[in-house]
Amino acid sequence: MAKRIDVTDVDIFYGAFHAVADVSMTVEPRTVTAFIGPSGCGKSTLLRTLNRMHEVIPGAHVQGSVELDGTNLYAPGVDPVAVRRVVGMVFQRPNPFPSMSIFDNVASGLRLNGVKNKKVLSEAVERSLVAANLWNEVKDRLGKAGIGLSGGQQQRLCIARAIAVEPQVLLMDEPCSALDPISTLAIEDLIGELKEKYTVVIVTHNMQQAARVSDQTAFFNLAAQGKPGKLIEIGSTEKIFSNPDQKATEDYITGRFG
Amino acid sequence: MSVTETGESEALDPTRSPVAGHKDVSAHTPVPAVNPSPRRGAAPRASDSRSGVKLAKIGRAGDRTFLGVSAGSGALIVLLVVFVGVFLLVLALPSLLDNKANFLTSQEWKVSGSELRFGIAGLLWTTVLSSVVAMAVAVPIAIGVALFITQYAPRRVAGPLAFLVDLLAAVPSVVFGLWGIAVLGPRLVPVSEWLSTHLGFIPLFAPGIRSPGTVFVVAIVLAIMILPIVTAISRDVFMQTPRDHMEAALALGATRWETIRTAVLPYGRSGVISASMLGLGRALGETIAVMIILSKPADNAGFVPSLFAGGETFASKIANNAQEFDTPSKTGAYIASGLVLFIVTFAVNAVARVIAERGHAKS
C-alpha cells in the first residue's frame, strides 16, 4: 500500500507571498519522515502540498511536482479530491465531526467512498480503532458523540478516521502538540506501528519526538521574516541528530537557535 | 469546624468560607481566594501579626451596575410580553363570553347586530396555510442561495449577490402587495389552473377563484418577503463553519458538496431552523401585502380550504375592519383573534428555540 513520494523543485505561494522555496526531497515507502524547523518556516505549508490541501486557501498555489510512485499529483487533469483520498491527513488540533458519533466519524471516509454495507463498515471501523489504539476505550460507546472524548482520544479518533480508508500516505501536522505526555506516547507508539503499512510524514516541534519516531529528518529554516522558507538539510534521523552537515541544523537541534 | 470558632483561626484558614459559621457551605463549595463581598471582608484580620497574606479589596461596582442594568432590561422585556398578553385577554374576554358560536371551530364572523357569532377556524387555516407554504418555498431557496454565496461563488460574485438579497429586505411590504396583485398574481393564474385541474382531487388544490387574489399568490409573495432574512441568517451561520470541520472533510477527500453535507450543514442546522421559524413568524403576522392581495370571499360564501381560494388571515381581517372598532364587543372579537395570532407566533418561536437547543445539545 505504501508509496514513495518525490518532491521536485517545489515553490509554494499564498497569493503573492512566496512561503516555501525550491524544495526537493524523497520519502521512501514504509518510513517516517519528520519535518522540523522554527515557526513560520513552512513545514505545515509543505505538508499540505503533499495532499493538495494547500490550494483550498484562496489564492494559494504551487509550482513544481510532487510524485506519488511516479504519478505527478500536480499534473493537469489530476483531481485534488482523488489525491486526498489516497493521502490522509491528521491535523494539529483534533477535529472530529461534532455532529457525528464515534462510529460515524471513523466511517465517514468510507461512506464518502460509497461504502454502504453495514458489515464492511463496522469491520473497518473496528480495525481502524484497534489500529489507532482506541478500540478498548470506546468499544462500548461507539454511538456516542466523537467530541465527548478527551483530547488524546479525539486525536486517536482522527487518526482512526484517516486510516479507515487505507490511504497510501499519512500526513500528520503536530499531532501531539495539544496532548498530554501519556497520549503523546500512545500516538508515538501508534506511528511506529503505522509505518509498517503506510508512508508517514510528521511535522513536530519536539526534537525528542522527531528522534524517537522518525527514520528521516528534514530541517527547514528561513533567512528572515517575509523570506521564503527553505529546506536546509535532509538525512537519516541518526545523522541529523548526531552529525549534521549544516551548522544551522546543529544549532537548531542543540537549542542554540530560536 | 464549629460555628463558634474564633476569627483568628478563620483568617488563618484560606479554605474557610467568608460566610462565617456556615459549615456546609464551606465544606462543599470551593471558596475563592478573594472575598467576593468587600464589605464583609477579612481585610482587618489580614493585618493581624500572625496571618500570612494581605488581600486587596476588589471593587465590584462595575459588576453590580451591569447586573442591575441587564437584569432590569430582562425584566422589562418579560413585563412587556406579559402586559401585551394581559391587555389582549382583558379586552377580548367580554366578547368571548358573549360569543354564541364556538370560537375555535367556527368559521362564522358576525360581530354587528344583536348577536355575537364569531370563530377563528377559517382565519387560522388561511394564516397558517399561507405562512407554511411560504416557508416551504422560501427555506430551500434561502439555503441554496446562502450555500452558493458562502461555498461556491467567487468573491466578486458573492458580495453583490448577498447585497442584492439584502436589498430585497428593504422593499416595503406595501410595494410587495401591489406587485403581487398587479404583476405576479396574473402570471400565476395559469399555474394555479394547471395545478387544480391535475391535482384538484386533493382538497388543498381544489379549484377556487379565477382572480389573482388567492392564498397561493399570497404564499409566494410572503416567500419572497421572508427570503432575505432566512438567507441572511443562514449565510451567517454557514460562514462561521469552523475551518477545522471543513478541512477535516476536505482532507478525507470530500467533494465540495460532500464537505457541505458533512461539515457545513450539520454546523448550520440549528441556525437555519431558527431562521426559518423567524421567517415563519414574520409571514404569520404580515398584514398589508396580504390585505392587498387576498380577495375577501362574499359573506355568504362557504369556506373553501383550497390554496386557490381567497380568504382572510388574522392580520388582514383585523386591518380590513379597523374602521369598525366602534363598540367594545366588536373590538373584543377582533382582539380575541389577535390574541390567537399572538399565541401562534409565540408557540412558533418557542418551538424554534427547542429545536435549536436540541441541535446544540447534540453537537
Ligand SMILES: Nc1ncnc2c1ncn2[C@@H]1O[C@H](COP(=O)(O)OP(=O)(O)OP(=O)(O)O)[C@@H](O)[C@H]1O
Ligand atoms: N493561510 C495563509 N495565508 C497567508 N500566509 C500564510 C497562511 N498560512 C501560513 N502562511 C505563511 O506561510 C509561512 C509558513 O507558514 P507555515 O504555517 O507553513 O509555518 P510552520 O513551519 O508550519 O510554522 P509552525 O511551526 O508555527 O506551525 C508563514 O510565513 C505564514 O505566515
Ligand SMILES: [Mg+2]
Ligand atoms: Mg505549522
